[in-house]
Amino acid sequence: MSTAVKTNTLTLVQAVTDGMRTMLREHDDVLVLGEDVGVNGGVFRATDGLQSEFGETRVMDTPLSEAGFTGAAIGMAVNGLRPVVEIQFLGFVYPAYEQIMTHASRIRARTMGHYSVPMVIRAPYGAGVRAPEIHSDSIEALFTHMPGIKVVCPSSPYDAKGLLVASIEDPDPVIFLEPMKSYRSSREEVPEDKYTVKIGKGKRVMEGDDVSIFAWGAMVPVAEKAAKEMTEQGVTCDVIDLRTLYPLDKDLIAESVQKTGRTVILHEAHRTGGVGSEIQSIINDTSFLYQKAPVEYVTGFDTPVPFFAYEDHYLPTSNRVVQAIQKVINF
Amino acid sequence: MSTAVKTNTLTLVQAVTDGMRTMLREHDDVLVLGEDVGVNGGVFRATDGLQSEFGETRVMDTPLSEAGFTGAAIGMAVNGLRPVVEIQFLGFVYPAYEQIMTHASRIRARTMGHYSVPMVIRAPYGAGVRAPEIHSDSIEALFTHMPGIKVVCPSSPYDAKGLLVASIEDPDPVIFLEPMKSYRSSREEVPEDKYTVKIGKGKRVMEGDDVSIFAWGAMVPVAEKAAKEMTEQGVTCDVIDLRTLYPLDKDLIAESVQKTGRTVILHEAHRTGGVGSEIQSIINDTSFLYQKAPVEYVTGFDTPVPFFAYEDHYLPTSNRVVQAIQKVINF
Amino acid sequence: MENQFPMKQWIDEEGNVVSEEFQKNVTEDLVKQIYRQLVRIRSFDRKCISLQRQGRIGTYAPFEGQEGAQVGSAYALKDNDWMYPTYRDHGATMTFGHSLKNILAYWNGRNEACVPPEGRHIFPPAVPIATQLPHAAGTAFAEKRKGTENAVICYFGDGATSEGDFHEGMNMASVLQAPVVYFNQNNSFAISVPISKQMRSKTIAQKALSYDMPSVRVDGNDVFAVYFETQKALDRARKGEGPSLIEAVTWRYGAHTTADDPTKYRDQKESDTRREKGDPILRVELYMKKHGLYDEAWIEKMKEEVSSEIDQAIEEMEAMPKANPEDLFDYVFEKPTWTIEEQKKAYFASLERGGM
Amino acid sequence: MENQFPMKQWIDEEGNVVSEEFQKNVTEDLVKQIYRQLVRIRSFDRKCISLQRQGRIGTYAPFEGQEGAQVGSAYALKDNDWMYPTYRDHGATMTFGHSLKNILAYWNGRNEACVPPEGRHIFPPAVPIATQLPHAAGTAFAEKRKGTENAVICYFGDGATSEGDFHEGMNMASVLQAPVVYFNQNNSFAISVPISKQMRSKTIAQKALSYDMPSVRVDGNDVFAVYFETQKALDRARKGEGPSLIEAVTWRYGAHTTADDPTKYRDQKESDTRREKGDPILRVELYMKKHGLYDEAWIEKMKEEVSSEIDQAIEEMEAMPKANPEDLFDYVFEKPTWTIEEQKKAYFASLERGGM
Ligand SMILES: Cc1ncc(C[n+]2csc(CCOP(=O)(O)OP(=O)(O)O)c2C)c(N)n1
Ligand SMILES: Cc1ncc(C[n+]2csc(CCOP(=O)(O)OP(=O)(O)O)c2C)c(N)n1
């Protein structure tokens, strides 16, 4: 007798809401806070309906004060609560950077485990929705170089809920990046009940033997599109959605590269200092002798994420990925 | 008839002072500002004597307000001044991160060159002087992943003055990192007059054929020590002091690796997301076929820079570098 | 505290003069010029909303309701002064002489808006909230150091007061005694967050007490009160008497931006009520009528001028050449680094090999 | 403004009671306990300076001169309250029950200081200035939400008021009406920067006006005035009446830290003068003498106790096993990531292969 899992067809942003709702229901200590998360339900509606279900002391509008409310959330987490903080756009996290860097990420280490910060910082991020300047920054790498914090980035509704639940349950702070461009771009069956997707594990979204493509967030569909085009040319790609950016899924990276020997890394962040270089570093450590060609990068440039009239130029396209695949194939 | 260049024997920190003095004398628009830079001459004496020579309107003590005075310096730079801002320790730059990221580095791009920010942000950095927590952070990579800003890091008195003068003259913002541990560790002849060392150019500090070692700041002497030990074992190393971390000296990196085929990267910052991965990425792009062994890293760990009782464990040692050299040799 | 900061008015909601203080300065010409600006910026604002609806520009931040605060303050500036606006202050930048075409281009995702007209010091709109306050202190300090009498005006909203940069900027300015006027438009909302959740204090003016800085609370919908109070603060700045804070109490009738739905968080009837009683333009009209300045022919003609100025700007904006991807690379540094040069080359090569 | 915030005293510099307000609360036991704490923390502080000189600990931040402020405030706490200290507030943490051995270990570069004794809520000392103010608001809010009557005390200096986090923390606490007491020790200096360059305001207490928060200015060298005012503020917090700001005006006699040379930036004669007139311990002694509480035998014995307590802590600290490099890796996450595991393994392997 099989028990059918009840599911709903949700977009990524709805799955995020569902993840928060699930945890708000389960634990009285879970709180949601940030700018406009209350009656407005968030500028992307990610917290829609949560305040009316859980009340103003569980889902709290804060002052326009990223350092203030992130810092306060640290103080709450240290004292037994599990705050889920929303940064309205990742490009507005900078004022909270000191709080995250010198406190959220270090308190466990500083106190030898006596205090800890089970907090999630959620933030929509990335370009492609014609938002005003600063709203489209893609700065994962500023957190993957920050010991003591995990960085998670789902690309699908199912993963969004499962990873968010896992992040809220994690005993340590997690930066949870939500690709804005993917918020409503597709729907998927998402279980109504609680479930988790493991932090630190990537996912193979297409199977192939010739080239490995590593991507995350809104770049995953770009990678898939390119891989599909290449299939027609008889080249098959192993497309990996990394899903967690710290710690990276070393085993999956190594396994894929050891199979294909050829790698394309895809991200919308600036090339220099991006997480891409870190993937390459893992390949160096694990799969040096398997490499048949230099790694090709398709990334944002070393320029500020531009005003939106230029963002189609800035953002990697499947076309550029196809060219990169051809390059590693023809090396 | 040769003209003798007048020199003084200076430590690195004295050379920094000398660089500021040179530019304060030359340009009325150059200002020095920060916490305790005035009558106190800075907590490391880097601005010693400058206020008494140039007065309180040129060498200014500011409130304890990194965002405030960095932001004000941006406003000054936009309006014709050339501020040299001191962040007392690099680990206290975080509150100014938003100002640097969203303004200093972007104003030229945002305004298509109409406004610019010729500003230098100086900061002592790195571990090894038994300073209290947070004082020893090594976060170059948080700036090399920030388009619109250059990152410079001298390891010797001569370079310190020459690079600082070049940074103050640069039409764009420069982060100028001063390795605390090297402030007084050695002396060198430094010309009394103005001179510059070009930003973006590394320097070969030891010549060798077998292994390339890349380092900067306080890690350069560690690399040299290891290289000298290896010479006794008949292995010669090409030791490169990168000096500028953005943009990296791609040509020198490629030239060295194409000669040796074996690479050791040395830095005290955390391994993941460090500038080391970027060097590796340049090797991938330029010298893939020359590589005879995977790159070896000797770096700080993915842990917060620890309390000082543990810093000797955290900081790379020449011993660890020797082991890495042996590893790439024996691959 | 509210008693310590009574709301200053020159004319009340019926257009009656309620204070004698500035009577002698109010000439017919001033009234007409100011009225013209009010009408001009409101027309522009409404036009932008319709352009956004038609997909001819992107997300847009309207200011309707706040015209009195923006025109009154910007009109008090002198040519060589500096302006630090936010994303909602293009009513002020227009008044100060910014190019309409460029402002439109901003909302169409183009950098050109950030380039002010020759000789005008207008900084790009502050998007990261409150970051402009420290800049304004520094820019003003630089003027002081040059020995000029130029001053700086810096705009920000009620929500912005919660950011650290508000505090650090105010403190820097007061310590430096910089010639800057911090001009707050208190429209009671930061997107959906009402001021009662933003702060416990009942006024923003009182926040100047922390810095021993003069401050005043003014009816932001009384364009003249705003104008005269801004002038006073600017005069103090020019005379070396340091910074000031002005709280202009106002209201935005519409949405935070065109991406926002205000009915989610407030009863829009309030906007209707405020529109009927106390609207900054209506008020000036009532004043003009009472003083025989309401010249319908002049108004008709002025509205036509304004309207064709706006139409022309739209035409110019739409005639702009397509966004040039070279611009992405060419302004990051004065001289591009090799990283940017290589990336640019590779990008253009990829375009040639197969389009974007 | 200074008139609005007169400096509160209970005893003056000669130890005379100048206010009747708290007379009934001052028992012999209270006086002796407080005096004991003052002597205890001063002895500890002096000992630390000599340990630093001997190279037995690292750079140290002394607090001599500020004992009245630290003991008075910390003594007002109840067992379940929370304390957020800075690097200079180990006088307060000792008074609240922190372990001397651990405090010594902190200045010797060991994390152990950051672990408070069982059941005591003491946060690690704030090193990045002012970052603790938002934490304290959040921790206090959590107590309120749990429905306890516990309160939080948060220490910071005059220099800290210039940071954005001071402002954001104060605003968050006031909006949340969190049960927290912000306790400022105004010692007039932030390293070398005098308060006149730090801010234009003449008091720190007035900065609470921005947040409609109650505040008081108190003679920080009058331990009783500090104690009673802190108690009042804590009581308000426990009763749900929200946060308060206390400005305790004091002075550090010595250097900012042992790495600092105060003669570079101020005339140390000022410290001598203050020591002679107004010293927090001297004042209590004068009071005790006037009221027949100065029991030399008791004092002698107490000093011996204190001294042996300190000596024992030093012994324990010095007997600690050497810093264990495993600690570097084992507390970053609850469960180490593979990155940390691999790095740890590689590091220990390299140690085996040839020492550090
Ligand atoms: C640092 C930062 N955080 C968040 C945002 C997103 N945001 C844009 S406008 C706004 C509200 C601003 O309110 P207020 O200062 O009152 O100005 P108003 O929009 O009412 O003119 C917010 C939260 C931002 N732009 N910058
Ligand atoms: C964000 C930050 N910037 C700079 C410093 C360096 N620093 C340490 S203590 C100090 C002065 C603090 O002055 P104050 O707040 O008055 O406290 P006091 O030392 O007088 O107790 C400074 C600038 C720091 N620790 N954190």
Ligand SMILES: [Mg+2]
């Ligand atoms: Mg507002």
Ligand SMILES: [Mg+2]
């Ligand atoms: Mg102080």
